[in-house]
Amino acid sequence: MIQTLHVPLKDRSYDIHIGPDAWEKLPCFLIEGEFGGRLIVVADERVYRIYGNRVREILASSGMTVSVHEVPEGERSKSFLEIENLCREMARSGLERGSLIVALGGGVVGDLAGLASSLYLRGIELIQLPTSLLAMVDSSVGGKTGINIPEGKNLVGTFHQPRAVFADTAVLKTLEERDWYSGIAEVVKIALTLDPQLFRYLEEKEDLGPSGGIDPVRVITAACSAKAEVVREDERESGQRRVLNFGHTLAHALEASLGYGILRHGEAVALGMQAALALSVDRCGLPGDQYSRAMAVVGRIRVPEVTVPTDLAGYLTRDKKSVGGRVTAVLISNIGQAGMVPLEDPGTLTEALLAAIGD
Numbered sequence: 001m002i003q004t005l006h007v008p009l010k011d012r013s014y015d016i017h018i019g020p021d022a023w024e025k026l027p028c029f030l031i032e033g034e035f036g037g038r039l040i041v042v043a044d045e046r047v048y049r050i051y052g053n054r055v056r057e058i059l060a061s062s063g064m065t066v067s068v069h070e071v072p073e074g075e076r077s078k079s080f081l082e083i084e085n086l087c088r089e090m091a092r093s094g095l096e097r098g099s100l101i102v103a104l105g106g107g108v109v110g111d112l113a114g115l116a117s118s119l120y121l122r123g124i125e126l127i128q129l130p131t132s133l134l135a136m137v138d139s140s141v142g143g144k145t146g147i148n149i150p151e152g153k154n155l156v157g158t159f160h161q162p163r164a165v166f167a168d169t170a171v172l173k174t175l176e177e178r179d180w181y182s183g184i185a186e187v188v189k190i191a192l193t194l195d196p197q198l199f200r201y202l203e204e205k206e207d208l209g210p211s212g213g214i215d216p217v218r219v220i221t222a223a224c225s226a227k228a229e230v231v232r233e234d235e236r237e238s239g240q241r242r243v244l245n246f247g248h249t250l251a252h253a254l255e256a257s258l259g260y261g262i263l264r265h266g267e268a269v270a271l272g273m274q275a276a277l278a279l280s281v282d283r284c285g286l287p288g289d290q291y292s293r294a295m296a297v298v299g300r301i302r303v304p305e306v307t308v309p310t311d312l313a314g315y316l317t318r319d320k321k322s323v324g325g326r327v328t329a330v331l332i333s334n335i336g337q338a339g340m341v342p343l344e345d346p347g348t349l350t351e352a353l354l355a356a357i358g359d
């Protein structure tokens, strides 16, 4: 059974289709969408090896001409070099204003293809076929695109909404365990900031791993509906959307400082959430029992051991939520209630993390 959610954004509104075999809906969507006959699939090498032939066949059955552009697997592909390679491939493939980019993969491919779709010919259409849990619950929805630079993660990007998202949950069976936990971290983020009912669902699961009994359609639908509601109110992140960055200021600093790709994004977010929860008690009055319950759930997200770098301050102040060089943290006052709190000293976040992980 496929669930369909609507993201209402006036002329940029679109649907998110969630469920096993959601990709089978693609041919009808493409025929009705009149995308000018030509599309390019962007995928990383691993995903293309597993799903490339099937997706090509499904897309070509709409009558469109399909080209393919593969990128190396991993966070390092979110670069200016890969944007240039992709845009040149689109030009060689004859893509025009009415043509379509299909992002087939996890967050890296979605962010990269999304950015290229907003730049090439000043903007062409995009659809997202997320293959990782993280991309299904978060990055394929809401229109953020981006690449990294050595100075910081996602510092270059645009807002460019997709025309549709097709989250085919059958593909999660080939997800590596680390990538599963990475996606679960974003689900926990939504639960802690926006959805107490989703939090209780996760709390009842002793094991948040891939065989722990979590229903992917249930959590993807819950996370996407909460996110769609936030994006509807604040598409360009001038207010409430910033709560979706819970745990992310420190996460982005850790990813940039350790070197992109050392930690999965969700693993870094899990560490960032531990720090944010500790600060939430001090700065927002998060009650002790809620702190313990929240930490118990975050603690079930498996994260490799890392030595926390000491040079995070520069990365923290370059966070996109900083105002006048002052870091603003997303904290919670109760499970499901988040807000923004300016910090005098960005180092507070690092100290909170070190205290939380007992370094």
Ligand code: GLY
Pocket (backbone or CB within 6 Å): 138, 139, 141, 142, 144, 241, 244, 245
């Ligand atoms: N990943 C956070 C957002 O889309 O706003």
